[in-house]
Amino acid sequence: MSKPVIEIRDLQKSYGRRQKAVLQGVDLTVASGTVMGLVGTNGEGKSTLIKCLLGLLKPSGGEIRVFGEDPWDLSPKNKARIGYVPQEPALLPWMTVRQQLAYAAAFFPSWDSSFAAELMRQFGLPWDDRVGPLSLGQKQKVAIVLALAHRPELLILDEPVASLDPVARRRFLESLARMTENDNQTILFSTHITSDLERVASHLAMLKDGSIAVCDELDHLKDRVKRLRISAGEDLPTWFAIGGALRTEVQGHTALVAMASVNDGLVQELRTRWNADVSIEDLNLEEIFVEMQLV
Amino acid sequence: MSNRLAVVLRAWATRRLLWVWLAAYACVITSSYLWPWTPLDAYFECPSWALPRGVSANIPWRGTGEPSVLLGQDDRVGPTNTRDVVVKGPIVNLPRFKQSIRKYWPALERLFVGGYRDDPVGFRRLCQALPEVRVWHLDLNAGRLASTVFLLFVTLLLGGAVMQQTTATFSLASARLYPQFVVPHLIPPLTICVAGIAAASFISSRYGSNIWATAAVQVFAWGVWSALEFRLLLV
Numbered sequence: 151m152s153k154p155v156i157e158i159r160d161l162q163k164s165y166g167r168r169q170k171a172v173l174q175g176v177d178l179t180v181a182s183g184t185v186m187g188l189v190g191t192n193g194e195g196k197s198t199l200i201k202c203l204l205g206l207l208k209p210s211g212g213e214i215r216v217f218g219e220d221p222w223d224l225s226p227k228n229k230a231r232i233g234y235v236p237q238e239p240a241l242l243p244w245m246t247v248r249q250q251l252a253y254a255a256a257f258f259p260s261w262d263s264s265f266a267a268e269l270m271r272q273f274g275l276p277w278d279d280r281v282g283p284l285s286l287g288q289k290q291k292v293a294i295v296l297a298l299a300h301r302p303e304l305l306i307l308d309e310p311v312a313s314l315d316p317v318a319r320r321r322f323l324e325s326l327a328r329m330t331e332n333d334n335q336t337i338l339f340s341t342h343i344t345s346d347l348e349r350v351a352s353h354l355a356m357l358k359d360g361s362i363a364v365c366d367e368l369d370h371l372k373d374r375v376k377r378l379r380i381s382a383g384e385d386l387p388t389w390f391a392i393g394g395a396l397r398t399e400v401q402g403h404t405a406l407v408a409m410a411s412v413n414d415g416l417v418q419e420l421r422t423r424w425n426a427d428v429s430i431e432d433l434n435l436e437e438i439f440v441e442m443q444l445v
Numbered sequence: 446m447s448n449r450l451a452v453v454l455r456a457w458a459t460r461r462l463l464w465v466w467l468a469a470y471a472c473v474i475t476s477s478y479l480w481p482w483t484p485l486d487a488y489f490e491c492p493s494w495a496l497p498r499g500v501s502a503n504i505p506w507r508g509t510g511e512p513s514v515l516l517g518q519d520d521r522v523g524p525t526n527t528r529d530v531v532v533k534g535p536i537v538n539l540p541r542f543k544q545s546i547r548k549y550w551p552a553l554e555r556l557f558v559g560g561y562r563d564d565p566v567g568f569r570r571l572c573q574a575l576p577e578v579r580v581w582h583l584d585l586n587a588g589r590l591a592s593t594v595f596l597l598f599v600t601l602l603l604g605g606a607v608m609q610q611t612t613a614t615f616s617l618a619s620a621r622l623y624p625q626f627v628v629p630h631l632i633p634p635l636t637i638c639v640a641g642i643a644a645a646s647f648i649s650s651r652y653g654s655n656i657w658a659t660a661a662v663q664v665f666a667w668g669v670w671s672a673l674e675f676r677l678l679l680v
Binding site: 204205206226227229230232234236240241242244245249252253254255256257258 | 449617624
C-alpha cells in the first residue's frame with residue numbers, strides 16, 4: 151500500500167455549549183494516489199471532517215495527520231501541496247477574476263499559469279469581470295480553478311459541483327480524471343451525486359452516526375453488496391429474514407434482500423429451503439448508499 | 446515575499462471604499478495640522494449656558510492683584526456658604542488663593558475659571574491644588590469640541606475600514622490554507638496603524654492634546670484586533 155497522505159484516528163468534534171457531537175471516533179486512512187469518495191446524509195459531518203483535515207476547525211479529540219503533520223500547524227511546504235474547493239466559494243468580491251488568480255498564484259510556487267488559463271477557457275470564465283457580481287456557479291468555477299491550478303498533490307473537494315451546470319460538471323470531472331492519471335494525485339471528494347463518484351472514485355468512505363460505517367474500494371464494494379430477488383413457491387412469512395441482510399422487503403411470495411455480501415452457499419440454502427428462484431442483482435452506488443443508510 | 450506582498454497590496458488598493466475612508470482620514474489629519482484648535486489642552490470647557498444659576502460670586506480679575514483682591518473689592522467680607530464661584534482670569538498666587546478659599550468660601554464645590562486658554566499646565570496645576578473642588582474651564586470652544594468628535598468619528602471609520610479589509614482576507618479559508626499567508630497580510634494594517642499613530646503623535650507634539658493620544662490608541666486597538674481576529678474566528 152502507498153504511503154498514507156491522510157491518517158485520521160478516533161477523530162471527535164463537538165460544537166456549541168452543549169457539545170453536540172458531530173464526529174464520534176472517525177478512523178480513516180487515504181493512501182497516495184487514491185480518489186476517495188466521501189458520502190453521507192446531510193448533517194453527518196462530511197464538511198466538519200474536511201475542515202478538521204484542513205486545519206480550519208480544531209478537533210475536540212483524536213489525531214489527524216496530513217502529509218505526516220498536524221493540519222492545525224501545517225508547514226508552508228505542505229500547504230502548497232493541498233488544493234481545496236469549499237462548498238460555498240469564498241473569494242475576494244471586489245477583485246477581478248484575473249486579479250484573484252494572480253493573488254492566489256503568488257502564494258503557490260507550483261502555480262501553472264497555462265493550466266489555469268486552460269481551465270478558465272474550458273469553464274468560459276471572464277478574466278476581467280469582478281468576482282462579486284458573478285453567479286454562484288461562476289464563483290464555484292473560479293474556486294475550482296484556484297484549487298487546481300497549482301496542481302496539488304492532495305485535492306479536497308467539498309460538494310464542488312452542487313452549483314455547476316451539467317456542462318461545467320462534466321468538464322470538471324474530466325479535469326479530475328486527467329489529474330488522477332498522475333499516480334501521486336490524491337483526491338478526497340465529498341458529494342451527494344454518486345454518479346460522479348462512480349466516474350472518478352477508486353475508494354468510498356461512508357459517514358454514518360459520526361463515524362466511518364464503510365470504507366472500501368469502490369469496485370470491491372460493488373462486487374460485494376448485492377440484492378437478492380427471491381421468488382418462492384409459496385407466500386413468504388412476514389418474519390422472513392436472512393442473517394447479515396442490510397434490508398429486507400417481503401411482498402407475497404417475493405422478497406428483495408440487500409446483502410452486504412453474498413456467497414454461493416447462502417443462495418443454495420435459500421433455493422432449497424424456500425423452493426425459491428434466487429437471482430443476484432447488481433446495485434449502483436446510489437442504491438448501495440441508500441441500502442447502507444437504511445440499516 | 447515581494448511578490449506576495451505586491452498582490453496583497455493590490456488586494457488593498459483595489460478596494461475602492463477603502464480609499465474613500467482613507468481620504469476622509471487624511472482630510473481630518475491635514476485640517477488638524479493646518480488649522481490647530483486652541484486652547485491647547487485636552488480639558489473641556491464649561492459653556493456659559495451650563496453655568497449654575499444663582500452664582501453668588503462673580504468677581505472680575507484685575508490683572509496683577511493678590512487673591513485678597515480677587516475675592517472681593519472688600520477684603521473684610523466674612524465667610525459665606527457659596528458653593529459655586531466664577532473667576533475670570535488666571536490665578537497668579539495659588540497658595541494664597543487656596544488660603545482665601547478656606548477662609549471665605551469653606552463650602553465651595555465648583556470653581557469656574559477663565560484665563561487659561563493658552564496655559565494648560567497652569568490649569569492642571571490649579572486643578573491639582575484644589576482636589577476637593579471641581580474646577581471647570583470657563584470658555585467653550587465649540588469648534589474644538591466638534592473637531593474632536595469628528596476626529597474620533599473618522600478615526601473610528603478608518604479603524605472599521607482596516608478591520609473590514611482584514612476580515613475579508615483573514616476570515617477566508619485561504620488564510621489557513623495558503624502558504625506564508627500571514628506576514629504579507631499583516632503588513633498593510635500594521636503599517637496603517639503605525640502611520641496613524643505617527644501622524645497623531647506629530648500633531649499632538651506640536652499642538653498638544655490628549656485627544657490625539659486617544660485617537661492613536663484607537664487606531665492601534667482597531668489594527669491589533671483586525672490583525673489577530675482570524676485567530677479568534679477560526680477556533
